[in-house]
Amino acid sequence: xxxxxxxxxxxxxxxxxxxxxxxxxxxxxxxxxxxxxxxxxxxxxxxxxxxxxxxxxxxxxxxxxxxxxxxxxxxxxxxxxxxxxxxxxxxxxxxxxxxxxxxxxxxxxxxxxxxxxxxxxxxxxxxxxxxxxxxxxxxxxxxxxxxxxxxxxxxxxxxxxxxxxxxxxxxxxxxxxxxxxxxxxxxxxxxxxxxxxxxxxxxxxxxxxxxxxxxxxxxxxxxxxxxxxxxxxxxxxxxxxxxxxxxxxxxxxxxxxxxxxxxxxxxxxxxxxxxxxxxxxxxxxxxxxxxxxxxxxxxxxxxxxxxxxxxxxxxxxxxxxxxxxxxxxxxxxxxxxxxxxxxxxxxxxxxxxxxxxxxxxxxxxxxxxxxxxxxxxxxxxxxxxxxxxxxxxxxxxxxxxxxxxxxxxxxxxxxxxxxxxxxxxxxxxxxxxxxxxxxxxxxxxxxxxxxxxxxx
Amino acid sequence: xxxxxxxxxxxxxxxxxxxxxxxxxxxxxxxxxxxxxxxxxxxxxxxxxxxxxxxxxxxxxxxxxxxxxxxxxxxxxxxxxxxxxxxxxxxxxxxxxxxxxxxxxxxxxxxxxxxxxxxxxxxxxxxxxxxxxxxxxxxxxxxxxxxxxxxxxxxxxxxxxxxxxxxxxxxxxxxxxxxxxxxxxxxxxxxxxxxx
Numbered sequence: 001x002x003x004x005x006x007x008x009x010x011x012x013x014x015x016x017x018x019x020x021x022x023x024x025x026x027x028x029x030x031x032x033x034x035x036x037x038x039x040x041x042x043x044x045x046x047x048x049x050x051x052x053x054x055x056x057x058x059x060x061x062x063x064x065x066x067x068x069x070x071x072x073x074x075x076x077x078x079x080x081x082x083x084x085x086x087x088x089x090x091x092x093x094x095x096x097x098x099x100x101x102x103x104x105x106x107x108x109x110x111x112x113x114x115x116x117x118x119x120x121x122x123x124x125x126x127x128x129x130x131x132x133x134x135x136x137x138x139x140x141x142x143x144x145x146x147x148x149x150x151x152x153x154x155x156x157x158x159x160x161x162x163x164x165x166x167x168x169x170x171x172x173x174x175x176x177x178x179x180x181x182x183x184x185x186x187x188x189x190x191x192x193x194x195x196x197x198x199x200x201x202x203x204x205x206x207x208x209x210x211x212x213x214x215x216x217x218x219x220x221x222x223x224x225x226x227x228x229x230x231x232x233x234x235x236x237x238x239x240x241x242x243x244x245x246x247x248x249x250x251x252x253x254x255x256x257x258x259x260x261x262x263x264x265x266x267x268x269x270x271x272x273x274x275x276x277x278x279x280x281x282x283x284x285x286x287x288x289x290x291x292x293x294x295x296x297x298x299x300x301x302x303x304x305x306x307x308x309x310x311x312x313x314x315x316x317x318x319x320x321x322x323x324x325x326x327x328x329x330x331x332x333x334x335x336x337x338x339x340x341x342x343x344x345x346x347x348x349x350x351x352x353x354x355x356x357x358x359x360x361x362x363x364x365x366x367x368x369x370x371x372x373x374x375x376x377x378x379x380x381x382x383x384x385x386x387x388x389x390x391x392x393x394x395x396x397x398x399x400x401x402x403x404x405x406x407x408x409x410x411x412x413x414x415x416x417x418x419x420x421x422x423x424x425x426x427x428x429x430x431x432x433x434x435x436x437x438x439x440x441x442x443x444x445x446x447x448x449x450x451x452x453x454x455x456x
Numbered sequence: 457x458x459x460x461x462x463x464x465x466x467x468x469x470x471x472x473x474x475x476x477x478x479x480x481x482x483x484x485x486x487x488x489x490x491x492x493x494x495x496x497x498x499x500x501x502x503x504x505x506x507x508x509x510x511x512x513x514x515x516x517x518x519x520x521x522x523x524x525x526x527x528x529x530x531x532x533x534x535x536x537x538x539x540x541x542x543x544x545x546x547x548x549x550x551x552x553x554x555x556x557x558x559x560x561x562x563x564x565x566x567x568x569x570x571x572x573x574x575x576x577x578x579x580x581x582x583x584x585x586x587x588x589x590x591x592x593x594x595x596x597x598x599x600x601x602x603x604x605x606x607x608x609x610x611x612x613x614x615x616x617x618x619x620x621x622x623x624x625x626x627x628x629x630x631x632x633x634x635x636x637x638x639x640x641x642x643x644x645x646x647x648x649x650x651x652x
Binding site: 076079080081082095098110111112113114115116118119120121122123124125126127128129130131132133136364421425429430434435436437438439440442443446447 | 486487490493494496507508509510511512513514515516517518519522543546574575578579595596599600601602603604608612615616620628633636637639640641642644645646647648649650651
């Protein structure tokens with residue numbers, strides 16, 4: 001023990017120095033390409049290797065399950081029950097036909113059996129509905145070596161456990177500190193850079209520098225999350241005087257879009273670190289930040305946005321009309337506010353691949369810090385971004401129809417389910433007007449149209 | 457490892473639930489996940505509010521009545537066995553149920569009679585075993601909202617009770633209800649199949 005002492009401190013020093021050198025090299029290796037916007041393709045290679053490992057892991061688990069004569073739990077994204085897509089009228093006619101022997105004519109009538117339709121529909125929604133499952137993370141079909149996505153843990157063999165342990169070590173002890181260092185660098189560069197640019201007089205130089213400072217810092221943040229992004233149709237990127245509209249899955253959406261384009265952000269003024277970042281950013285170029293009190297006043301919000309959009313020298317606005325984070329399997333109702341302004345809308349579809357790390361922020365379950373920690377300890381964030389051709393409001397359309405048209409285009413491109421439900425259902429109950437529509441349909445069946453009645 | 461385990465041992469009393477309801481282990485695991493998804497605050501039971509938050513159920517005209525069926529005798533909570541017991545009424549009828557059945561054991565929850573009983577209790581609010589004209593009116597009103605006048609509804613209710621009522625007591629008992637629906641393919645119309 002005594003003999004080791006003098007060598008002890010030497011070894012510790014050597015270790016410390018080599019780790020620091022390694023770390024700095026890595027940082028430089030990653031930050032320099034970010035500054036110039038180039039990529040070495042290392043992340044794509046990383047992704048391919050991981051995919052092979054995941055496939056192997058799932059095979060092992062299936063084998064383990066077969067040995068015990070059980071079946072693996074396989075999640076279904078399209079629902080757990082078999083449904084027939086028939087309308088209210090068809091279903092009730094079917095039920096009546098099967099129940100009575102008398103000939104079915106079209107006179108409106110009521111049967112005791114009509115209740116079965118509503119009863120069964122109600123039970124189906126209790127077993128499985130379209131909305132509730134959109135507010136929790138999507139379930140994966142094969143395991144990605146993260147304990148948080150594991151549903152079949154009792155089938156894990158020793159080899160898999162070792163692999164999983166190795167994964168934990170790599171993610172928490174190597175990737176996490178690296179990512180935190182990168183994030184720290186990115187954010188401080190953003191604050192310092194934009195403040196410095198803010199001192200310059202308004203002009204071409206300021207614009208140029210501001211754009212590049214923003215882009216550079218967002219690119220560093222993208223690498224801080226190991227986000228592997230594929231951009232499609234970049235020729236459709238939003239231009240000045242337009243509004244960029246995208247589906248919302250997490251706060252990371254902003255970083256992903258802003259690292260490929262120069263946008264004016266819209267949002268509420270926050271306190272703390274966010275507030276510092278917001279105040280610094282607005283010095284370099286005009287973003288639209290609202291005070292908490294102003295957010296409630298819809299006319300004020302619309303006025304400021306319209307002013308911004310009409311000034312052609314100002315940047316395109318980035319807005320997420322769903323108003324809340326959805327789990328990236330569907331697109332929910334778009335709020336009509338941004339579609340009433342009358343500017344050209346540039347839709348963007350963002351689709352994450354949850355295999356490497358689920359980016360969905362379940363705000364009722366995790367706070368911001370926990371969420372960021374989960375992001376930074378995932379393997380990677382992989383996503384595809386499609387820039388869709390610009391759309392404008394056509395002749396007879398009102399804002400709601402226009403919003404739905406844009407929403408369908410985004411859903412189609414991203415391969416997401418297009419839902420009419422409001423994302424606000426996460427926290428509130430649904431409005432009664434929808435129930436009235438069902439009641440109207442059914443009344444027609446038992447009473448007929450009002451005109452027929454008054455004639456007879 | 458993992459907060460959402462599929463292991464059947466996580467479900468309390470899984471064997472007795474299986475025997476009582478007839479659901480397969482795989483179906484029970486899926487229903488348990490659904491129960492957990494609806495139980496937003498992880499209380500371990502569901503309250504009325506949890507079910508009322510399902511958007512598609514709230515727009516169903518009979519939504520409230522259906523929710524009531526989960527809370528018999530004025531209880532305010534439903535645990536997983538209670539939840540599955542109600543859903544078991546909608547399990548599709550397969551032949552092995554009828555073949556292996558021991559006649560001394562109670563009828564399975566998804567028998568034709570039990571499915572009819574479930575539908576009957578949606579009409580029979582005061583659980584007195586009869587659907588009175590007043591109860592019929594109430595259900596009709598729920599299903600049509602404000603779209604139909606009171607006179608029209610009353611005439612429909614009168615006619616329906618008259619047609620089904622055999623012993624002339626002005627109300628529809630369960631047996632009369634079952635008789636008027638004897639030709640209906642209840643097994644198919646009141647069944648929901650869970651994917652394997």
